[in-house]
Amino acid sequence: MKPAANTVAAAPRTFGERSLWWRVGSDFMSAPGAVAGLVVLALVVLAALAAPWITPQNPYDLMQLDVLDARLAPGTASSAGGFTYWLGTDGQGRDLYSAIIYGLRISLLVGVGSALIAAVVGTLVGLLAAYAGGRVDALLMRLVDLLLSFPTILMALMILAYMGKGISNVILTLVLLEWAYYARTARGQALVEARREYVDAARGQGLPAWRILVGHVLPNCLPPLLVIGALQVARAITLEATLSFLGLGVPITEPSLGLLISNGYQYLLSNEYWISLFPGLALLATIVAINLVGDQLRDVLNPRLQK
Template sequence: MSVTDAGAVNATVRRPAAQTPFQRFVADYTESRLATIAFILLIATMVLALIAPWIVPQNPYDLAQVDIMDSRLKPGTPASSGKYTHWLGTDGAGRDLVSAMLYGLRISLAVGVMSGLIAMALGAAIGLVAAYVGGRTESLIMRIVDLQLSFPAILVALMLIAILGKGVDKIIIALVTVQWAYYARTVRGSALVESRKEYVEAARCLGLSNARILFGHILPNCLPPLIVVVTVQTAHAISLEATLSFLGVGLPQTEPSLGLLISNGFQYMLSGEYWISFFPGLVLLMTIVVINLVGDQLRDVLNPRLSK
């Protein structure tokens, strides 16, 4: 074997193995240390919210576990029972703030995720139909989308909550009504590009049904921008729900959320009992920020042309 052949063999041996698409995605995503930390914090937040009933010292909405004598205790004050310490203090009803925040975080995340998924399914289907059918149908759908987006989201949500009433299911309906248009416009724009490509024409020539072409061929190629919109709109839904609950028109007192906890402590701010609103507000801010950071990095990875 010549020296040239030996060098070629060694170069072949040293060549790294080809990465799978998932490995490339992980490598691109972890290039941003801030986005990686945000993703870890988001997963930790979701896990803490899921296991809250098993790790918190009390169920803050079980009257048998709440002592009114513990009302508005400062952070680090032991409970009247002496079994645990209120590390972040208590609110006006004597509820442990750590327990109340984790229970509230469960509701806030559930409302944001559920409304985001339902709005995504509805908006994606409408956007696909508009792009694929075209003509007057597309014009009518897009005029409805434009009309929906012309109104402030908080105003539409307030009107719907006033009609439907309070409750988790009612606020999810309101948020879906507010959000679906964003998904419809995003999917319609991507589907217009995809529907003019050769593989769609080939699928039509093969006699595939419109539903199979739409959901089996066009929709998978519209997923990258759709995933980014999901993260942004989930954070938007959480902030909207918190705003509605803070105003007293969102969730009832028996179904806690971070916005409701902030509202409950707002009346005590001037008396110096800041912790009742401050810590739930901090958790809400952190949750929205980490979701947006994850969405920004997903956008850069899925569409490198938009990255800086």
């Protein structure tokens, strides 16, 4: 007996229901910590996007720097008398406030860019493994297990030591190391969804495999992948900062927060703490804000964690 024509339409399209979006939004806003994290994250993103307009100088334009302003304490006026260095300057005479805002742009670019690319690659691999099954599934999952068994920072150091510095190299390295998390989650969720009645109905109507995966299975796999994506952005920013601190991340001409912290490390013993302190606080606030948002998304989108 042929399934009814509207059977597929009854599939639980998770992200297509307005009621679900309303419930997710209301549950999310009920957590003060998550709201605070979202506000901080929004301010960080807006500041990074508006960097040329809200900073007194371009810290990486050599024509705007003065060696006489190197390592000035917070609140000191510039030698030219143009403005005040509210957060002080580093060893090259760069305004730390301006350097932090510009550094946020690089950190967010690396974190968000690598997480998005890794999410696309990992989700496609996970869906393929779940649908194909058999040897294809076994081969892909053994590759995932192999990648997850190695220490991430060690693998990143080895890859970047071979590829060299650069934003594109850092993003590519993080993608190679992070896609496995999405693949494992997408496969597990897809195997659950593949046993649902709406998938059987779609097969009965003769829909092609790619349409079933993309149109019916994928939307219901998105909630856990969205949570992983939010947390992986924070993880990627942390890894990039660590790699830049060790000298294998972004080049000095395009420094991120990690490289700014590294630039001030040599001055800590001379009591010029602000060169590393303020970039470190900016990095800490960004990571904590992303984690707060990701944790609340996990609680909202996973019914088993609901109170």
